Amino acid sequence: MKIKKVLKTLIVKLYAKESEIKRVQDFYCKYTGFRSLAACPKQTGLEIWLCEAIKEYLYENRLLGLYYFEKNSPPQKYMREYILKKFSQIKADSYILEVGPGENSLFPVEQYKNWYAVDKYFDGSVIKFKGLDWAENKYPPQKIFLGSFEDLDKVLEPKGLSGRFDMVVASHSYEHVFKPIESLKQANKMLVRGGIICLFVPDAYTDDPSTKDPTHTLYITKGMMQEFFQYAGGFKDISIEPFRPNADLVITAIKE
Incomplete structure (x- = not known):
C-alpha cells in the first residue's frame, strides 16, 4: 500500500501539470x-489513471478529505x-445546546458554563454507540440529557431550557435523524x-468511504x-458551504 502511494505521487510529479492538478482538485x-x-475523466478531460494518481496526491497532502486541517486529529476545535x-456574538457565557456531542464536544464544558447537550445514546454516565462506551463520565450529568433532535422540546422544556439558547450546534449527528424537518x-x-x-454534516457527493456509515439516514446536498x-x-440567512473539501458541509442559519 505504501509503495502504491509512493508510485502515485511519483506519477503526479512526473506527468501532471499544475493546471491538471487544479482541475482534479476543483x-x-x-x-x-x-x-x-x-466521473473524473469526463469532468476534467484527463485519463482515469491520472485522475486517480492526482486524487491520491491531494489526499496525501491534506488538500481533500477528513484530515484537511490536521492528520489523525478530531475536527471539533x-x-x-x-x-x-463567523459568529463573534458567541461568548464563554452564551447558552449553547449541542446535539450528539459524542466523544468530543465542539465547546468544552469547562470553558463554556452554559453548555448543555442532548444525545440519544446517553446512558446516565456514558454514550453507548456502535457497541462502544464513549465519553464515560466526561460530561457533568446535570448538563447532558437523553434525547434526540426530534424531541428537544419534550426533553428541555421541563428543565426550563426551551427557547433560551443562543446556538444549537451539531457535529455529524443531524445525518442520523429520521425526521429532518421536524x-x-x-x-x-x-x-x-x-x-x-x-x-456539520457529510457531503452527499463525496466518494470518500470514511464519510459513509450504515447508521446515516441522510446524505445531504x-x-x-x-x-x-x-x-x-x-x-x-441560510448558508451551506464546504467545510472539509470532499468530506463535509457546514450549514448555518439564524432564527427569525
Missing part, C-alpha cells in the same frame, strides 16, 4: 454530482474556530430570536437542506 471540491473516480470567527423545527424552538443553528429549511420555516 472536481473534488466543487462538482455537484457524485464525485466518483469514473476547527469547527469551533469556524463558528467563533428536527429543524425543534432546534428553532430551542433558540432565542436571532439565535444560530450550526450543523445543498438543495436538500434548502428545501428542509423552507418547509421547517422560522429561519433566515
Whole structure:
C-alpha cells in the first residue's frame, strides 16, 4: 500500500501539470454530482489513471478529505474556530445546546458554563454507540440529557431550557435523524430570536468511504437542506458551504 502511494505521487510529479492538478482538485471540491473516480475523466478531460494518481496526491497532502486541517486529529476545535470567527456574538457565557456531542464536544464544558447537550445514546454516565462506551463520565450529568433532535422540546422544556439558547450546534449527528424537518423545527424552538443553528454534516457527493456509515439516514446536498429549511420555516440567512473539501458541509442559519 505504501509503495502504491509512493508510485502515485511519483506519477503526479512526473506527468501532471499544475493546471491538471487544479482541475482534479476543483472536481473534488466543487462538482455537484457524485464525485466518483469514473466521473473524473469526463469532468476534467484527463485519463482515469491520472485522475486517480492526482486524487491520491491531494489526499496525501491534506488538500481533500477528513484530515484537511490536521492528520489523525478530531475536527471539533476547527469547527469551533469556524463558528467563533463567523459568529463573534458567541461568548464563554452564551447558552449553547449541542446535539450528539459524542466523544468530543465542539465547546468544552469547562470553558463554556452554559453548555448543555442532548444525545440519544446517553446512558446516565456514558454514550453507548456502535457497541462502544464513549465519553464515560466526561460530561457533568446535570448538563447532558437523553434525547434526540426530534424531541428537544419534550426533553428541555421541563428543565426550563426551551427557547433560551443562543446556538444549537451539531457535529455529524443531524445525518442520523429520521425526521429532518421536524428536527429543524425543534432546534428553532430551542433558540432565542436571532439565535444560530450550526450543523456539520457529510457531503452527499463525496466518494470518500470514511464519510459513509450504515447508521446515516441522510446524505445531504445543498438543495436538500434548502428545501428542509423552507418547509421547517422560522429561519433566515441560510448558508451551506464546504467545510472539509470532499468530506463535509457546514450549514448555518439564524432564527427569525
